[in-house]
Amino acid sequence: MSGGDAVSESKSTDRREWYLASFRGFERSLNGGTASSLHRIRRAAIDCFAETGFPGRRDESWRHTNIAPIVRTSFRDAPDSPPPGLSADQLAPFTYPGLVGTQLVFVDGHFAPSLSSQETALSPHHSxxxxxxxxxxxxEVPDLVEPHLGHHAPFAEEGFAALNTAFIRDxxxxxxxxxxxxDAPVHLLYLSTARCSEDPGHGPGQEGEEAPVTYPRTLIVAEDGACGSVIESYAGLEPSALYLTNAVTEIVLGAETRFEHYKIQRESGGAYHIASLHVTEARGCDFTSHNISLSGRLIRNDITTVLDGEGVDSTLNGLFLASGEEHVDNHTSIEHASPDCVSHEFYKGVLSGHARGVFRGKIHVHQVAQRTDAYQTNQSLLLSDDAEITSKPQLEIYADDVKCSHGSTTGQLDEEAIFYLRTRGLSRDVALGVLTQAFAGEILDLIGCEPVHKRLAELVSAELGATLHSEAPQ
Amino acid sequence: MLRVNNLHAEAEDTQILKGVDLEVNPGEIHAIMGPNGSGKSTLAQILAGHEAYTVTGGEATFEGRDLLDMAPEERARRGIFLAFQYPVEIPGVNTAYFLRTGLNEIRKDRGEDPMDAMDFLGLIREKLALVEMDESFLKRSVNEGFSGGEKKRHEILQLAVLEPRLAILDETDSGLDIDALKIVAKGVNSLHSPDKSTVVVTHYQRLLDYIVPDFVHVLMGGRIVKSGDKDLAHELEQRGYDWIARETATDSVADAVGV
Known part of the structure; x- marks a missing residue:
């Protein structure tokens, strides 16, 4: 981070002013679009932000994640139009070969029709x-959007979600x-084209050297009995660019829906990614979230699912890899607000170098939620002495007839297993790779969509291969 | 093939091997017997390269090369195989992948092409039949949820796939019922040939009814105190180990067995 005077002197409140000014500029750019019901929500959100600002370390839920580098940085809106010359070829590494569904591509926060599937007609087709x-x-379809947009993901006292909501544009x-x-998953690809600072001595925060921010907003509504899946991918084109992705996704599921959500996070090595996913599930829903985090300087995921009807079956699976100086924080919250619901949660982390991981898994069983069955497990693998994980299961149970359990383990690879593999001819490095991939593979194997599973297996294998190589002695 | 000369080894500052001598030539089957805690499994693990033990003296060579200098994988590639007393469970690694990866690492070292999945399937089917294992094992994680007998048969399956020059079986008979014991013995015997050698480490004579040794050695107090032919195993079965301790009656052995 730069030691620039204006930046290092700035306090959180000054930053707040900066975002408020930015919001006024945004309002002017809307050219009269400020009368909409959405804009009332934007205003409510910026008012919340004006009041509470960014979370601090005294906030219990942010205690293990230091966001000072984000607060210090002057983020400007990402450019309105994608840089010329961005081609489908450049997107290829971020797609899933064999996936046939609709693909929407967003470049620096803006929809890029020319890079997206051609059949994405917005007006409702016959189905x-x-x-x-x-x-x-x-x-074009405000009646479908407005009843939900901004009504599910809370933004009061959630500084980042408030900013995302205030700046909803695309x-x-x-x-x-x-x-x-x-029939096939919808793929939403949020891509950043931010470039690395050309002169590392003049980091972001310096005049003319600010970092871009985007506020991707996703709303998914599935009415009663619907069935589908959506993949959200976040990625940076430049391997070490600095930028901020502040994303919010709302998923609203009607009764008896079956829905799978994938979040594949592959931001640039210098990037910050703060995201929340809020899911509301009605009676008899069957929902699964796969949250895969592969890279990024500072990653925070807040996932909340509200089991808001009887007989919901809700699953949260997650895998996070972090190396070097990376920091990954996954906060999940399962609200058992109705009786006879089941939730399963399975998160794994692989940390190397000086990486830090945080897992908070809250299960809140409301008083009415009798006969709840909730199971949570979190396993972390530390590949270096300097890597660290903070794992915090948090069970709050107000009903008396419930089955609730959690388990958390942290450790290194089993030396006896390494020896066993070596006696069968595998070198130590190969043995470490096999065992680490087996550890991560347990989460990937829960992914039912084969093109995504296959591509992720390759990516995880490559990432862990590079990690193990750098951890090897000498 | 294998020469062990005055081998001393310790683990966590406890001296376990106190001068072991052993020579195994091509085509020979040796049995190493001894009471619990005599150092049998330690010797087997040291020959396979386990890093929990420190060799403090003596030497071991395999086909003329210094064995103690080699990493475990190098020993495996040169043809040493240890069938584990307690095979390790490896969740998430499927058995077919495990077997093929090991085989291909060894083939690579021999300058042979890796075997593809189809060719491997042909090979493995033949080997599975040898140890009477079902093909469904291939899809399961290595040793995970296997019964004791299945784990031991899986060790012999690996032996059959990797075709080592020297097989060391560490208490492969422990925990096996008589049917499983016969299957294991049949597998070992059918893999034996005049250019291959086998070292059977066991507490009981029972296995040696089926895998008949050319030589039997008694390891006590960290040393081989008596060697003989297969009749020695029968004698041990009838008389136990105490008489050897009295017969050899060296201080160190007497200390070790507490007589």
Whole structure:
């Protein structure tokens, strides 16, 4: 981070002013679009931010994650139009070969029609399914968007979610009418083109050297009996660029829906990524979240799912890899707000170098939520002496007839297993790779979508291969 | 093939081997017997390269090369195989992948091409039949949830796939019922040939009814105190180990067995 005077002197409150000024500029750019119901929500959100600002370390839920580098940096809006010359070839590494569903690409926060599937007509086609950009959806199908957008993910006392909500401009909207079936997953690719600072001595925060920020916003509504899956990918084109992705996703699931959500996070090595996913599940829902985090300087995921009807079956799976100086914080919260629901949670982390990991898994069983069955497990593998994990299961149970359990383990690879593999001819490095990949593979194997599973297996293998190589002695 | 000369070794500052001598030539089957805690398994693990033990004296060579200088994987590639007393469970690594990866590492070292999945399937089917294991094992994680007998048969399956020059079986008979014991013995015997050698480490004579040794050695107090032919094993079965301790009656042995 730069030692620039203006920046190092700045306090959180000054930063707040900076965002408020930025919001006023944003309002002017809306050219009269400030009368909409969405804009009332934007204003409510910026007011919340004005009041509470960024979370501090005294905030219990942010105690293990230092966001000072984000607060210090002057983030400017990412450019309006994608840099010329961005081609489909450049996107290829961020797609999933064999995946046939609709793909929407967002470059620096803006929908890029030319890079997206051609069949993404926004106006509802005969099946009634809508897949398109948020900006267009707000114009063309406001009746489907406005009842939900900004109404599920809370932003009071959530500084980052408040900013995302205040700056809602574009993102993705997916709507499944009652009983609809998506044949193939929808892929939403949020790509950053931010470049590395050319002169490392003049880091972000210096005049003319600010880092870009985007506020991707995703809303998914599945009506009763619908069935589908959506993949959200976040990635940076430049391996070590600095930028901030501040993303919020709301998923609203009607009764008896079956829905799978994938979040694949591959931001640039210098990037910050703060995201929240909020899921509301009605009676009889079957929901699975796969949250895979592969890179990025500072990553924070807040995942909240509200089991808001009887007989919900909700699963949260996660895998995070962190190396070098990376920091990954996964905060999950399962709200058992109805009786007879089941939740399963399985998170694994692989940490090397000086990486820090945080896992907080809250299970909140409300008083009405009798016969809740909740199981949570978190396992972490530390590949170096300097890597650290903080794992905090948090069970709050107010009903008396519940089955609730959690388990957390942290450790190194089993030396006896390494020896066993070596006696079968595998070198120590190969043995470490096999065992580490087996550890991570347990989460990847829960991914039912084969093109995603295959691509992630390659990416994880490559990432762990590089990690183990750098951890090897000599 | 294998020469062990005056080998001393310790673990966590406890001297376990106190001068072991052993010579195994091609085609020979040796049995190493002895009471619990005599150092049998330690010797087996040291020959395979376990790092928990420190060699404090003596030497070991395999086909003329210094064995103690080699990493475990190098020993495996040169043809030494240890069948584990307690095979390790490895969740998430499927057995077929494990077997093929090991085989291909060894083939690579021999300058042979790696075996692809199809060719390997042909090979493994033949080997599975030898130890009467079902093909479904291939899809399971290595040793995970295997019964005691299945784990031991899986060790012999690995032996059959890797075809080492020297097989060391560490208490492969422990925990096996008589049927499983026969299957294991049949596997070992069918893999034996005039250019291969086998060292059977066991507490009981029972296995040696099926894998008949050319030489039997008694390891006590960290040394081989008596050697003989297969009749020695029968004698041990009838008389136990105490008489050897009295017969050899060296101080160190007497100390070790507490007589």
């Amino acid at each position: 009634g399914v809508v897949v398109g950009s948020m900006a267009t959806a707000l114009k 993102g993705a909207f997916v709507y499944l009418p009652p009983g609809a079936r998506l």
